[in-house]
Amino acid sequence: MKNKIELTVNGKGHALAVEPRRLLADVLREDCGLHGVHIGCAHGACGCCTVHVDGAPRLSCLTFAVQCDGKTIETVESLGGTDATHPLQQAFRKHHGLQCGYCTPGFLMALVPFVDAKVREGTMPPEAEIRDAMSGNICRCTGYQGIVEAVQDTIGQGLRSQGTGQ
Amino acid sequence: MRPTEFAYHRAETIEHALALLAEHGEDGRPISGGQSLVPMMNLRLARPAHLVDVNHLDMARIEEDADTIRIGALVRHETYLTHPLIARHLPAMLEAVHWIGHPTIRRNGSIGGSLCHADPTAELAAMAVLHDARIVLASTGGRREVAAVDFLKGAYVTDVQPGELLVEVIFPKPTGPHVGTFDEVGERLGDFAIGSFGVRLEHDGTRVRRLATVCGGARMVPIRMTELEAGAAGQPLSALDPVAFGQKVTAMVSPSGDFRASAEYRRNLIGELASRTLQRARDQAMGMK
Numbered sequence A: 001m002k003n004k005i006e007l008t009v010n011g012k013g014h015a016l017a018v019e020p021r022r023l024l025a026d027v028l029r030e031d032c033g034l035h036g037v038h039i040g041c042a043h044g045a046c047g048c049c050t051v052h053v054d055g056a057p058r059l060s061c062l063t064f065a066v067q068c069d070g071k072t073i074e075t076v077e078s079l080g081g082t083d084a085t086h087p088l089q090q091a092f093r094k095h096h097g098l099q100c101g102y103c104t105p106g107f108l109m110a111l112v113p114f115v116d117a118k119v120r121e122g123t124m125p126p127e128a129e130i131r132d133a134m135s136g137n138i139c140r141c142t143g144y145q146g147i148v149e150a151v152q153d154t155i156g157q158g159l160r161s162q163g164t165g166q
Numbered sequence B: 001m002r003p004t005e006f007a008y009h010r011a012e013t014i015e016h017a018l019a020l021l022a023e024h025g026e027d028g029r030p031i032s033g034g035q036s037l038v039p040m041m042n043l044r045l046a047r048p049a050h051l052v053d054v055n056h057l058d059m060a061r062i063e064e065d066a067d068t069i070r071i072g073a074l075v076r077h078e079t080y081l082t083h084p085l086i087a088r089h090l091p092a093m094l095e096a097v098h099w100i101g102h103p104t105i106r107r108n109g110s111i112g113g114s115l116c117h118a119d120p121t122a123e124l125a126a127m128a129v130l131h132d133a134r135i136v137l138a139s140t141g142g143r144r145e146v147a148a149v150d151f152l153k154g155a156y157v158t159d160v161q162p163g164e165l166l167v168e169v170i171f172p173k174p175t176g177p178h179v180g181t182f183d184e185v186g187e188r189l190g191d192f193a194i195g196s197f198g199v200r201l202e203h204d205g206t207r208v209r210r211l212a213t214v215c216g217g218a219r220m221v222p223i224r225m226t227e228l229e230a231g232a233a234g235q236p237l238s239a240l241d242p243v244a245f246g247q248k249v250t251a252m253v254s255p256s257g258d259f260r261a262s263a264e265y266r267r268n269l270i271g272e273l274a275s276r277t278l279q280r281a282r283d284q285a286m287g288m289k
């Protein structure tokens, strides 16, 4: 049995018929062709599959696509395209925040709203807060330090450009 | 892995959800945040034939009346971190919630789901036990209230019957001045705890009016140290001895060992956490912070 659903993914409407048991992660990859949605563990432990549902991060492996009927979804493809031009993506490159890259889309989707919120608040968070913000994502290459630096750099840039950096 | 087949039902009202759950009985299962149920389904440890999505129901509010704080089943974990009623009346909960998983888990997971999943060291289960919370369950047959200690029956086992929906959790307000603390140790930030301890201390500025405790990791459900609680009532705050208290807790608990920690490590850990949480509570009550 298939259910009919409508999703808006990265600004584009999709009318789909899906089995209820299909995970949002699989539907985004297979039916929408968005292979930036990576699946690591498929039980919520690694964070690779993080996407935004109605603007907030959510694990697409712990979400059934059928639950998202009518919702708006963003994947990593919405950030900086294939050239990875988003400031956080650029900072990941500069600070060696990735090596194999498998976990990167999940980190970016978890951290972009965090970075935006801190820039809006006008504060540079302590390192412990940054590590808490990324604690749901596992990276086996970098040891996390480069990712922390990328986040600090991006928040710093944001604060300077709006003139709120201390 | 991926889940087995199921039919999906989006419930629009509580009555609708209860009718669906009654119709499907043992084969039906509510889903709220999905942060525990979907992992179980992906691993095929859970195979519901009918999933009743309760996320759209009107049970996402925190409300107060004269004596209680009522938390709707769908209130998400992150809500407590900024909610004035929680900071004011349930400060231990504020500390406990920081330890639940990661930001994305806290944004999506709900109290109803956490209590019904009943992980042995789930922080919200510990908070329900610490605060003598009452769990409100609804079915087409009506409503009933169960004390948290009776609701949690074992690891991943609760008093919820087929056809029932957890609708809210009622926390009695503390009376008079009070403080609350919670601490735990896990393998990584955001993992379930190896051991945890929580304290709520009602006082009059100089004496203990009432001490409540909760200990996670000692048994398959959070437990109260009732003997130690009774011993503290009426004592001057300055007579509370955190070190001795921790030693007594260590002597009283008999946790089991597993791949994460030996029984010995866990017993000592729980005693140390008891000592630290009592010390912070006492110092806060005495205005020493």
Ligand SMILES: Cc1cc2nc3c(=O)[nH]c(=O)nc-3n(C[C@H](O)[C@H](O)[C@H](O)COP(=O)(O)OP(=O)(O)OC[C@H]3O[C@@H](n4cnc5c(N)ncnc54)[C@H](O)[C@@H]3O)c2cc1C
Residues within 6 Å of the ligand: A043, A044, A045, B029, B030, B031, B032, B033, B034, B035, B036, B037, B038, B039, B054, B073, B099, B100, B101, B102, B105, B108, B109, B110, B111, B112, B113, B114, B115, B116, B117, B119, B121, B122, B123, B124, B160, B164, B165, B166, B167, B190, B191, B192, B193
């Ligand atoms: C990586 C990771 C780390 C985590 N770490 C922690 C942690 O440190 N501490 C912690 O406490 N939790 C942790 N969790 C679990 C998390 O807190 C879950 O949100 C919670 O256990 C379940 O809530 P839920 O709303 O997601 O419920 P669901 O997953 O939707 O449901 C869980 C169970 O409750 C039932 N259910 C749901 N709602 C109701 C209802 N209203 N009435 C009756 N039955 C209902 C479901 O049928 C199911 O059996 C973690 C999860 C993940 C993925």
